Amino acid sequence: MTPTLHVLDPAERENLATFAGHAVRLDAAAVIRLRRRGNGYVSAWAATGFEVLAVRTVVGELAPDDITVAGDALLASLSGPAAQAPIDLGYSMDSAWRSTLPPTSGFAHVDDVPARSLIELAEQGATVAAEHAGGHGPPASLLDQVVLTVTGAADRVEVPMRVVFALTAMDFIPHGGERADSRRIAAGEIVRVRATGAWLRLDARYGSVARRRGGGGPSLRVLG
Secondary structure (H helix, E strand, C coil), X not given: CCCEEECCCHHHHHHHHHHHHHHHHHCCCCEEEEEECCCCEEEEXXXXXXXXXXXXXXXXXXXXXXXEXXXXXXXXXXXXXXXXXXXXXXXXXXXXXXXXXXXXXXXXXEEEEEHHHHHHHHHHHHHHHHHHCECXXXXXXXXXXXXXXXXXXXXXXXXXXXXXXXXXXXXXXXXXXXCCCHHHCCCCCEEEEEECCCEEEEEECCEEXXXXXXXXXXXXXXXX
């Protein structure tokens, strides 16, 4: 059976194409894992380069239920003239997917945080990274630094900078400009923090990022 993806709604195709575009921008060789979610939904997963996974779910049909494909090929197919027809996903690249996915259920809502605060943290982090980055990007000590601690639902969740960077790199927070700027983020825009015993997830309007809890290096200090 030829692997196919069918996303009928033009808005949903655009959403998925935007997700794929951000993933390819971060890594030209990015692969995207597509998984059927319930009845009539497809989740697209991508690695962000920050040891954090990103996901967006759209209305669509997928066969088989789980397949990994080249990000650039998926993006081209979603943007092509035949995008309304079922998309031939071509050869599977399942062997290129290296990460364990978080569970689909079991996440508890810990608290909501202002999206503007997360963008401000990312801006601060980018400034520090520019001052200390070497030839391999931001130092691990910065990426693993805990910049936000959220308490609620009988849980205390520490959010490292790498998770904030991943959220903003995937452009999951609406900002009304060419790039995220804390001054343009609506005051009422929130990001929901959810967690299991093993995973942390941030849910923004346009997608989510997830990482194993305690998966990074030592925390240095709390910025917010």
